[in-house]
Amino acid sequence: MSYPNSPFTKQELIPQEETLEVLKQKGELFIGLPKEISFQESRVCLTPDAVNALTAHGHRVIVESKAGEGANYSDSDYSEAGAEITSDTKKVFSCPIILKVEPPSLQELELINPQSILISALQIKTRSKKYFEMLANKRITALAFEFIKDDDGNYPAVRALSEIAGTASVLIAAELMTNANSGNGLMFGNITGVPPVDVVILGAGTVGEFAARSAIGLGASVKVFDNSITRLRKLQANLNRILYTSTLQPKVLLKALKRCDVLIGAVRGIERAPVIVTEAMVDHMKKGAVLIDVSIDMGGCIETSEITTHDNPTFVKSGVIHYCVPNIPARYARSASVSISNIFTPYLLKIGEDGGLEHSLRFDKGLRNGLYFYHGILTSKSVADWFSLSYRDINLLIF
Secondary structure (H helix, E strand, O other): OEOOOOOOEHHHHOOOOOOOOOOOOOOOOEEEEOOOOOOOOOOOOOOHHHHHHHHHOOOEEEEEOOOOHHHOOOHHHHHHOOOEEEOOHHHHHOOOEEEOOOOOOHHHHHHOOOOOEEEEOOOHHHOOHHHHHHHHHOOOEEEEHHHOOOOOOOOHHHHHHHHHHHHHHHHHHHHHOOHHHOOOOOOOOOOOOOOOOEEEEEOOOHHHHHHHHHHHHOOOEEEEEOOOHHHHHHHHHHHOOOOEEEOOOHHHHHHHHHHOOEEEEOOOOOOOOOOOEOHHHHHOOOOOOEEEEHHHHHOOOEOOOOOOOOOOOEEEEOOEEEEOOOOHHHHHHHHHHHHHHHHHHHHHHHHHHHOOHHHHHHHOHHHHOOEEEEOOEEOOHHHHHHHOOOOOOHHHHHO
């Protein structure tokens, strides 16, 4: 019903409840992006596009000169994206938020101001007790990006880098098999009339899945071994095809190793990777076969593996070419940097929208999972157990 000559209905003329806008206080982030100094580390946490997205939202970013050089990003790329470029390392580390790929060295920790926020990898097995004592003394809040979970309960940073490592392992194997690299002269590819390359993959996790995906895409015959039937089933579902899978039975594995041209080790462990392939098994492999141990950063899952570097990545043992570089994603620094940046950027924007890290930690359980220091208080049980330190439950500190 409406009144004559009135544009409103009777319902609209009844007084309504007033709706008040709830003001959400945004925070302005001040982020420092230092140049990585770790051995052969060429990745960077934020690409110029990510910096542009942050500065467009009113945040401030200081980038150390040549920080993106390893990933082929110039200082002018960052400058045009709105970042401030400086050659003063101390100035970068004086920012309230420090963003790094590798954990800072003890010398770099000295440069960080008290009460700062550090976001980097943790790499617990390469840390020392002194590292955590310095974090405590400076009352640092520290997040390990490899432990941050997404809404599905996955670890996005670990998965992204594992995808790169899995795909790269096949590309590296293809390169090492060429005559130019003193390989056996075989080529990945389903060439008419030519038997396909035989690839054995140990481990059906993310690395194994993407290694299998790449090898199959190049026409190889692939066999995947893992002791988890669930992981093997999931791998086949993700690849949307049936392929040769088996549990880790020595007799079956040895038979596959005798025939394979490429062996990719991608088995993880809790403290170290279990040794799946013994030296005797490697002795039975073809001469000129390629072995890539992606698990070398956890000790390696192949007995003959020894850590190598990007400068000298291979050695030959029992006639088998071994590639045992721990940081494979750094070989493809630009792709890895884009992948890491894609993970960091939404979190940083969300922290800004929430008005700071404190608010984000309260409401984002996945982000809270990556926290291992809160204002100088250790909150990680795994770090506490590893170094015999006391810790506090983060849920009792922030609520």
